[in-house]
Amino acid sequence: MPGPEHYVALSALLFTIGAVGVLVRRNAIVLFMCIELMLNAANLALVTFARLHGDLNGQVMAFFVMVVAAAEVVVGLAIIMLIFRTRRSASVDDSNLLKY
């Protein structure tokens, strides 16, 4: 029977994978997937702790995260699509116009 610590450990692992992915990959789609990974890692942790404390706050929070993630995907994918259409590239390093 896996205990809460296992879920937390899994959550941390997923988050780390997501974070490293965001830092090292350039493809916008991959970046996006890594962000999703991090969000869901957070969700997993929330649900785990909700269960641990025996109240529903964490689970409610997880729903919020899901809604926000869905909205983000909608907007974000649309932007990535547009960038790809104009530049023929999905690399985030090519989209660096918003700088000093």
Added chain:
Amino acid sequence: MSELSEASGLLGYVWLLVAIPAASAAVLLLAGRRADRWGHLLGCASVGAAFLLGLGMFGQLADLDEHRRAVEQQLWTFLAVGDLRVDFGLLFDPLAAVFVLLITGVGFLIHVYAVGYLAHAPHDQTHESAGTARRRFFGYFNLFVAAMLVLVLGNNYLLLYVGWEGVGLASYLLIAFWFSRPAAATAGKKAFLMNRVGDAGFILAIFLLFAQVGTVQFSGVFAGVAGMSSTVLLVLGLLLLLGATGKSGQFPLQAWLPDAMEGPTPVSALIHAATMVTAGVYLIARSHPIFSANLTLQTVVVSVGAATLLIGAIIGCAKDDIKRVLAWSTVSQIGYMFLAVGLGGVAYALGLIHLLAHGFFKAGLFLGAGSVMRGMDDQVDIRRFGGLWRFLPITWATFGLAWLAIIGIPPLSGFFSKDPIIAAAFDRPGWTGWLFGGAALLGAGLTAFYMTRLFVLTFHGPKRWTEGQRPHESPPVMTIPLILLAVGTVAAGWLMSTSVVDWLTPVFGEAPEPHGLLSHGQVTALTMAVVVIGGVGGWAMFRNGTALAPAPAGPVVTAARANLYGDAVNAALFEKPGRWLTRALVYVDNKGIDGIVNGLAAAVGGGSARIRRLQTGFVRSYAMSMLLGALLIVGAFVAVQAGWFA
């Protein structure tokens, strides 16, 4: 000090003396071109009315008992803050009465003369019509008379100061009357500035008076003199003296007076000869309880007088501009007055007698000079005159009388006023008597020399005119004042030497017995000898005219031509360092103080420009910094939880 009397009868209207010319000045300056046609008449009438009023008051004052011969009139409270209380109050006592008559009387004659002198604005370099120029002139002239009357009628030092600066302003306006002439504008500014230096001393004296006795009213101040320490008295007197030297063109502030001749000639006659420049003498005479209370102070005043009378006389010998010779002669004659009032006691009255006499004959000389200039197309160089007596007979006669008066030939007024001063100087105990008496004597000889030179070169000897000149006598409106002044010059001497001393006794006290080195008779004989030597010498040297260009001369003459280097010293000590300091400070302010401020702004701007570079535009590096930030926060959180900082 004598007791005050009730201000009754005419004496209740002392304020009118000031108000009439002031109102007239306001009308003339504000009315605009409408007043061009009658402005000069109003200007003359107001001063004439003030003179008649002053004469009536003089009569009433004389009727009062000798020990109660002064009236005071409080008009309104000027200042009342804390313990300081200054009233706008007028004091009409024998001293003020004498000055009122001089200012309005001689002033009136000069006003009348100016009507003719300015009838055709001579050097029209301003765009205004002759009428406008003349109206403006009379506006300033009346303003001057009003301010001068405030000066002599004020019953406290602050009001005296108000008038003091007021005449300074009028003098500035009139010197710079032809303001589009750079020399006139500069001379006006110079006069005002040098006067301000003196005025700063005067106002410091007023501060000191208030700090010492808590009042600036004459009566209160003089009551407190006895309680002041000698150091305070000395400082106070020196500050007042600084003010007096500024206004009277005495050493070391004498340099502005000759430049003031840039003004129209009536201005030189009224302001820079007869009245305003004697304000310093008035100040010292009015403050006689202060000056009499300290011997060192008296010696300083006498020294200033003696030094100035010699400086003026020496430079006067070397000048070729008719008005500048007269200007330096004014400096020198006022030196005599300072010498007299510095001697103290009865000599105060002697100084004032010389002041009155000088008012008449110097006004006559200046107006005569103006008449000559009108006849000679504004020529002022005495080397270009000669033989004019035939063409300007009235001017010649009146100028001649004034000339004899200033060099002190009996029975003209100068003799009765100057001779006793020289005698009084010899009366000073010890070697100082010889020193100052000798200086006064030498000055008398020099005066005789340079005035004779001026007279001979102008009116006698060969003609040295420029081509095409037709000298002509001035119209009656100018010659009648000349004649009246000449009558005053002749008559006043004897009259004043006897009665003015008695008249002023309530102000200055009784005359002590002289205990001199030489008897009065000996001094008179000596003086006459020196004067005759100087006069005859001058006549003999210049009887046949003079070279038209300045001849090379020895060091003394060269120095005298350069005003004994007074201007050079001023330039080297004040003007050049001042300019340098100003330029340096402008640089410091722009590059130093503002530089720090702008430097700070530039540092902030430059710093942000560098930090801006961190915004690379790479999403991954932003993510990295976010991660690091999050780790930092989590780390800190953990650390606190674990109690590492406890």
Added chain:
Amino acid sequence: MNDFPYLSVLTAAPLVGAVVVALLPRHRPELAKRVALGWSLAVLVLAGAAWAAFEAGGDRMQLRESYPWIPRWGVSFTFAADGIALVMLALIALLVPLVILASWHDADSPGAKRSVPAFFALILVLETTMIGVFAAADVFLFYVFFEVMLVPMYFLIGSYGGARRQYAAVKFFLYALAGGLFMLAAVVGLWVAGGQTLDWQLLTQADLSTGVERWLFLGFFLAFAIKAPFFPFHTWLPDAGGAAPAGVAALLVGLLDKVATFGILRYSLPLFPDAARWFAPAALTLAVIGIIYAALLAVGQNDLKRLVAYTSIAHFGFIGVGIFAFTSQAGTGAVLYMVNHGLATGLLFLVVGMLVARRGSALITDFGGAGKLVPVLAGVLLFAGLASLSLPGLAPFVSEFLVLVGTFTVNKPVAVISTIGIILAAGYVLWMIQRTTQGTLNPTLSSVEPMRRDLSLRESFVVAPMIVLIIVLGLYPKPLTDVINPAVEATLTHVDATDPAPEVPEAQP
């Protein structure tokens, strides 16, 4: 009618006027000018009524009103005026209509890029904030007005000024904001240390420890020293004064900067009396340096408006000397100086503005001999200059004399050095006059067509009231000193200062 809320109405009225003027259509500039002028004249009438309601010998703080604002912080809309505030309010109400009249064409521009109604609306907004800052009797309210005042001034300089107006406006704003920051810190500190209230009257009774008091004093003083400005925080003023339109510059130097000296008298001295005495020598030193330094700099300027700005810095030095000498003469003189300087320098700025508008340049070297072309204007310039150099018989002399004589009784060196300033004043004024209006006519000058027009009727309506006031107050300053003196004496009681007795007392007549 004595419980009429004069001060709050007086504060709000120009703001209402500003809204009205701002809403007027842009293409009808004449209407905006007229409404603004009429409105400011109505404010002047109201200020006159407030003056009449004020009893010269009555309580110190009169016309008091109070409305709750943020009760939790002990902050309220409290208005009250003492004699010092009253004379300043009167001066504001008087100068604003004159400045509006003088600035009649300042906002006109051929391309109509700049809105004329906005210009006059901004002036009215400025009037509101200036009245508010002098009428406030709550430290927080004062602070709010003190800061808000910058906004209309920033736009007036930045949008309607001359060359380098952006630089000048930003510099002005940053300087004042930096000072305001120190003051905000001090206000917060005062709230904490003074018993969680910001009511002026309660705070004067607060008991502060020495260290706290000194820090708080320093906070307020820095703000005021920058605003006044005192040496060495002065460099923003010549830039702002030089770049602002002449009328705005007159308001800036004549009124707005007086907030600082007023603030020292109203807040710094009564709230922190011990610290004020402790800092007085330092403040006097700064003031005296300012007098001499700024006067010398004024001599060296070649820009008329910058020159006038520098003369003002020298004059503020005199005000500073008068405040920190702690005698009734010097204090009353300092307040009187604030009024007289507003009149004299205001006039000088306006007249200079008239010359500059005609010539199209403020450089002195572009003038020369102008007295030939515009004699009356040159005469008014001379008059304003003479007032500025404190000629006796004109109003500024009275204040300068009082400041110096009061200072002399307690601190001779300061008074003596300051007296040198009056010689320098004659220097910079007369040299300026000589270079602009006297001497030979600058040939380029007569080819400038507007230089041939002398004082117009509108302009004479601007200068005449000021000239009359300067002369009348120079001969009979009693109406003002009677109002000011009780307030100054009360301030001095806070500082625990008394006038020294004469050294030869038996001489009193």
